[in-house]
Amino acid sequence: MKEIISASRRTDIPAWYPDRLISWIRNGAVDVPNPYSGAVSRVSLAPPDVHTMVLWSKNFGPLLDQAKHLLPYRLYFLFTVNDMPDLEPNIPRLADRIGQFGRLAGRWGAERIAWRFDPIVFSVTGPVTPVDAFSRMAEQIAGAGITRLIISFLDFYGKVRARNDALRLGLIDPPREVKHAHAEKLAGIARSFGFSVESCCEDIGTVPGIEPASCIDGKLLGTLAGEPARCGKDPGQRPECRCTPSRDIGSYRDMPCPSGCLYCYANPLIAQTAGGFR
Numbered sequence: 001m002k003e004i005i006s007a008s009r010r011t012d013i014p015a016w017y018p019d020r021l022i023s024w025i026r027n028g029a030v031d032v033p034n035p036y037s038g039a040v041s042r043v044s045l046a047p048p049d050v051h052t053m054v055l056w057s058k059n060f061g062p063l064l065d066q067a068k069h070l071l072p073y074r075l076y077f078l079f080t081v082n083d084m085p086d087l088e089p090n091i092p093r094l095a096d097r098i099g100q101f102g103r104l105a106g107r108w109g110a111e112r113i114a115w116r117f118d119p120i121v122f123s124v125t126g127p128v129t130p131v132d133a134f135s136r137m138a139e140q141i142a143g144a145g146i147t148r149l150i151i152s153f154l155d156f157y158g159k160v161r162a163r164n165d166a167l168r169l170g171l172i173d174p175p176r177e178v179k180h181a182h183a184e185k186l187a188g189i190a191r192s193f194g195f196s197v198e199s200c201c202e203d204i205g206t207v208p209g210i211e212p213a214s215c216i217d218g219k220l221l222g223t224l225a226g227e228p229a230r231c232g233k234d235p236g237q238r239p240e241c242r243c244t245p246s247r248d249i250g251s252y253r254d255m256p257c258p259s260g261c262l263y264c265y266a267n268p269l270i271a272q273t274a275g276g277f278r
Contacts, residue, residue: 002051008250014057101144110145119154218244
């Protein structure tokens with residue numbers, strides 16, 4: 001069966017490495033190191049071998065400029081858009097990113113785009129992205145015809161905790177009931193603008209109107225393509241993940257993400273300037 005290609009959970013290829021992706025496409029394959037063992041495997045990108053290419057990004061602008069190279073593929077876009085400029089130092093301004101939804105939808109169709117509001121981050125004073133800011137974003141993104149929303153809360157991995165402490169960011173992991181109440185509030189707003197709401201790797205199954213997400217969803221991709229895709233659980237992902245099998249072509253080591261998001265577990269650097277939400 002054809003492979004679903006993930007580009008990528010490990011780094012932001014559309015924003016920072018579009019030229020590399022286009023080079024791989026031209027070559028028809030890419031050699032990908034295993035993030036744990038370092039063993040290299042070759043992944044075919046020949047169009048007959050690819051079911052769908054799933055593109056993850058916070059900024060599709062650079063890749064949109066080279067869209068003609070993507071024409072042989074079925075595409076699905078997982079577009080992460082938050083409003084946290086102090087925590088996302090190298091991300092374009094919000095208006096520019098929201099404008100990309102319309103460009104993507106106009107070229108590939110709104111049904112092939114999901115908005116990821118991820119992660120939801122709390123400081124000691126409350127959610128870093130206020131509810132009213134989320135509502136404005138939802139209204140604008142819905143205007144591009146997008147109807148799928150995936151939410152997730154910040155995971156406090158060891159590196160995240162260390163950076164939070166070192167830079168005195170003031171980020172917190174709120175109690176479960178606080179997360180549930182906030183998720184319910186966001187879901188109500190999103191549904192009022194026509195979104196279905198899903199949660200990625202979150203224990204919020206009791207929150208009304210929120211379904212567990214499969215960000216890479218073989219059933220959905222098969223329906224969009226009119227051709228079955230791999231389904232079942234991807235064994236390479238964490239236990240809570242419901243994504244279906246795919247081949248990720250990114251690399252933490254060889255393609256570090258320059259976005260510099262201070263909450264990101266993959267961020268290899270501790271920023272030199274302190275600040276925060278205290």
